[in-house]
Amino acid sequence: METPAQDAAHMARAVELAAHGHGTTSPNPVVGCVVLDAAGRVAGEGFHAYAGGPHAEVVALAQAGERARGGTAYVTLEPCDHTGRTGPCSRALLEAGVARVVIAVSDPNPKAAGGAARLRGQGVAVTAGVLAEAAERVNEEWLTYARLGRAHVTWKFAATLDGRSAAEDGTSKWITSPEARADVHRLRAASDAIVAGIGTVLADDPHLTARPAAVTRADAAGSAVAVREVTQGRSGTAGQAGAEALDGRGGRGGRADGTGRFDGRDGAAGRPENAAGRPDGGAGWPASAGGRPEMAAGRPEGAAGWPASAGGGAEPGGRVPLRVVVDAGARTPQSARVLDDQAPTLIAVADDSDTTLKADLLRLPRRDGGLDLEALLRELAARGVVSVFLEGGPTLAGSFVRQGLADRVVAYLAPALLGSGRAALGAAGVGTIGELHRLTFDEISPIGPDVRLIARPARNEAGSSDVHRNH
Numbered sequence: 001m002e003t004p005a006q007d008a009a010h011m012a013r014a015v016e017l018a019a020h021g022h023g024t025t026s027p028n029p030v031v032g033c034v035v036l037d038a039a040g041r042v043a044g045e046g047f048h049a050y051a052g053g054p055h056a057e058v059v060a061l062a063q064a065g066e067r068a069r070g071g072t073a074y075v076t077l078e079p080c081d082h083t084g085r086t087g088p089c090s091r092a093l094l095e096a097g098v099a100r101v102v103i104a105v106s107d108p109n110p111k112a113a114g115g116a117a118r119l120r121g122q123g124v125a126v127t128a129g130v131l132a133e134a135a136e137r138v139n140e141e142w143l144t145y146a147r148l149g150r151a152h153v154t155w156k157f158a159a160t161l162d163g164r165s166a167a168e169d170g171t172s173k174w175i176t177s178p179e180a181r182a183d184v185h186r187l188r189a190a191s192d193a194i195v196a197g198i199g200t201v202l203a204d205d206p207h208l209t210a211r212p213a214a215v216t217r218a219d220a221a222g223s224a225v226a227v228r229e230v231t232q233g234r235s236g237t238a239g240q241a242g243a244e245a246l247d248g249r250g251g252r253g254g255r256a257d258g259t260g261r262f263d264g265r266d267g268a269a270g271r272p273e274n275a276a277g278r279p280d281g282g283a284g285w286p287a288s289a290g291g292r293p294e295m296a297a298g299r300p301e302g303a304a305g306w307p308a309s310a311g312g313g314a315e316p317g318g319r320v321p322l323r324v325v326v327d328a329g330a331r332t333p334q335s336a337r338v339l340d341d342q343a344p345t346l347i348a349v350a351d352d353s354d355t356t357l358k359a360d361l362l363r364l365p366r367r368d369g370g371l372d373l374e375a376l377l378r379e380l381a382a383r384g385v386v387s388v389f390l391e392g393g394p395t396l397a398g399s400f401v402r403q404g405l406a407d408r409v410v411a412y413l414a415p416a417l418l419g420s421g422r423a424a425l426g427a428a429g430v431g432t433i434g435e436l437h438r439l440t441f442d443e444i445s446p447i448g449p450d451v452r453l454i455a456r457p458a459r460n461e462a463g464s465s466d467v468h469r470n471h
């Protein structure tokens, strides 16, 4: 029997492995697995790489072969007990003769859960909850999606040290460095959807596409080391993940009317570097750096019926994030760049708005002077969007924060001062200091001459997040 310290060490490795799936497993979770032989030696390792591909346990068991018999499996998410795109991991573990299974987090997907009970019922020793916090963190997008039925939101902004995102005359290009902007493109590319408000569309006419520059494995490894240094060795933190739409077949990025899917593979906004595996080793979140040689061969075309749609599945080279404009009054110009053919686009408008706009429209109830953003995130989740990257502008970001829907904040701060001009965040429902939205830092990393800060809503004593306190 492993000691708790050994359990923690092997599970930490499994969390590290899970992080390699960031940016490519959506709409499935990121999952890692380590298999020991009966003598406690590592016999196999694996992670889930893309929806429709083998689960982490199956990859690790295949590597371990006969050595798994009488051994122990460490898995970051409860082994599934269902036949979805692939067979049940509980059965694979039983057939391999594993004597003990250590689990970090239970599977909230009712269709897949039950693996722990089945294993116990068949005489396998099961230990649950080991390194649960780290395993939750690495898989936070998917767990948010699976538990709350809405997409997870990362709000990104770039600002001066005094928190301003534009000068008095509205100019904002560029506050942060090319390195910081390239980092943003990596995070965009790892997200299922990029969301902006109509104010940003009218002011900047952005493309909202992910255009990450190719980064070598050495670069990625270097940046991961830098991050580890400033964060004192934390591993498996912020994550980009994915979830199977819980009907087991949900695609994402489909057209709003559900009539078809955008095939972004040939689009100019495609991500050619992914054709041979992502050279940045994954989503661009720190724990992903390190490269994933297993992905180099790509995935079998159309595996398990998963459509090669934009924003859907994790086929290397076949996925572009869905663009979403929050536009209650349907003011998006027909000529806006977000409506070009480089990626699919959804325009979220109020259900009572009268428009002739030729675009995929999502009609939502009004709320709080804008749209009901929780309804938006639920609608996106129903389309298989697990992770949202929220960019611009301050008004929309303020509404997300006010409605308790900013799950993670990524701030790029330049060593510069403006003193006046637009603040990064608009009205966020704070009237007095006691109502401020308290966050905790996950990471602080240098990016070129700038600093990237990653923070999340602080938990209050009751365990709920302070940002969500009013909701």
Ligand SMILES: Nc1nc(O)c(N)c(N[C@@H]2O[C@H](COP(=O)(O)O)[C@@H](O)[C@H]2O)n1
Residues within 6 Å of the ligand: 028, 029, 031, 047, 048, 051, 052, 053, 054, 055, 056, 057, 075, 077, 078, 079, 080, 083, 084, 085, 086, 087, 089, 107, 109, 112, 113, 243, 244, 248
């Ligand atoms: N334990 C475990 N390991 C993995 O590697 C996984 N991908 C999952 N996913 C769970 O199963 C559902 C997806 O199943 P299919 O890929 O369609 O077969 C997913 O929703 C999770 O509940 N679990």
